Amino acid sequence: MSEPARTRKPDLTKGLDKVQKFGTILLPHEADEPILAAGPRLAIYEWLTELRSRAELESVGLKPRATALLYGPPGTGKTTLAHHLAARLGLALVTVQAERLMTPQFGGSSNNIGELFDGLAEAEHGCVLLLDEIDSIGSVRLSDDSSAGRERNMVLTTLLTRVEAFRGMAIAATNRKDQLDPALWRRFGMQISVDLPDGEERFAILNRYAAPFDFGEDGLDILTDLTQGASPALLRQLMEGLKRALVLHPRLGLNIDDVAVVFRAITSAVAPHPDLPQPPLWKAFGTHAGQIRKIPWPPARAPKGRP
Ligand SMILES: Nc1ncnc2c1ncn2[C@@H]1O[C@H](COP(=O)(O)OP(=O)(O)OP(=O)(O)O)[C@@H](O)[C@H]1O
Ligand SMILES: [Mg+2]
Structure with missing residues (x-):
């Protein structure tokens, strides 16, 4: 016998078919809570409070921040933290290795970015995006006028534009903070350090x-x-x-x-x-x-x- 509709949990993957080719969908029930230092723990707690207090913020002319950059050494819990955060909001986490968006064909990477964000917009219940290893796209802009340099800068511009227009929450992660383009660094509403544990x-x-x-x-x-x-x-x-x-x-x-x-x-x-x-x-x-x-x-x- 099927469950009565009223108790059925929503299918959080609904509408996300087109993003599956770029990444993995993680669901709330699979999430673990990372053990964090006081700094990042407080930042996440504040962010969750902010996301749940939209009306109060809007009454003073503010909006909850929608983007964050997590940076820190490998294996410190950046992916785990993004998953935990999405789970606390009851949303699926779409994790995309930024490298998977890159193709050698001219214009191909920008098309992939467009396709990813168009796909995310179709998520019926919303979702959180994790762009992992963002440094593989967002490394310091090339100043040379070679076609490789122009292509790379176009990809970065496309990414910045799409992140800004995205209606869901976008989290990026990197363990190479010094390689990131400063423009990309600044576009995130928060920059949270996830360091080695004391x-x-x-x-x-x-x-x-x-x-x-x-x-x-x-x-x-x-x-x-x-x-x-x-x-x-x-x-x-x-x-x-x-x-x-x-x-x-x-x-x-x-x-x-x-x-x-x-x-x-x-x-x-x-x-x-x-x-x-x-x-x-x-x-x-x-x-x-x-x-x-x-x-x-x-x-x-x-x-x-x-x-
Ligand atoms: N702060 C933490 N508390 C508890 N477990 C953790 C923590 N950080 C990482 N782990 C465990 O270590 C493993 C790797 O963590 P995770 O993939 O989240 O790290 P990461 O920072 O995203 O690494 P990378 O930079 O390589 O992507 C996971 O199995 C996770 O359970
Ligand atoms: Mg990770």
Whole structure:
């Protein structure tokens, strides 16, 4: 029997067929909330409040800002944050790798941008656009008069015009802030820095991805120290590697009694991004083995059914 229409959730992908060739549609129920520093957390909270207070803002001659640029190192949660924000607004997130809009044919990239924004305008329930790796389009304008330079500048102008005219919310993300054309940088209503996590955030991120294992405060403190400079993405990989080892190594006949050996196996299979600092845990094994052996081991596991 079909569900009564009144309780049926709206199909947030309705009308978005034409944008599927450029990107991926992420739905609210798949979103995670990123663990952020106070700065970006407050910026997002303010933005959400602003978007929900249209009438009050209009009464003083303002409109909610519709665009934001997220910048920061790889794996710090820019995509996760855009998805979370769209989910909080109950909207689908259309993520487009800016590179996918680029073609070598003259005029082709501008046509793609036009097609993308025309497609987005057909979203029946609205949507949020994430233009990821915007630096691949919006890098500093070429001043030379070559045809490549003219083409690139035309693409950028088309993008700026379409972002401005877009009736939904557009978020762009980059981890190469210094490559962006200043004109593009300025056109976004907000520029939000999403940086590498400090100690407090690393502790919370490690704890989140450790669940259902509990490393205790002492264990997490040690891991927080040893992961200085790590991105959230790397912290997630580390903790997921640990959980995999705790569950599977005994099955494979591998010993998990020595915590330092387990860590060594994981950190040799998961490497920090080449553009980011190398956290102490990834430096010569002898330098931190003593600290690792202080982690209460093996970690306790929450009973089944409890996170
Ligand atoms: N701040 C965070 N809190 C919790 N988890 C995070 C956070 N940031 C990233 N992650 C996790 O790390 C992974 C990568 O994150 P994400 O793709 O959002 O990073 P990004 O900044 O968009 O990276 P890139 O610059 O490479 O596009 C995701 O699986 C996400 O769950
Ligand atoms: Mg991303």
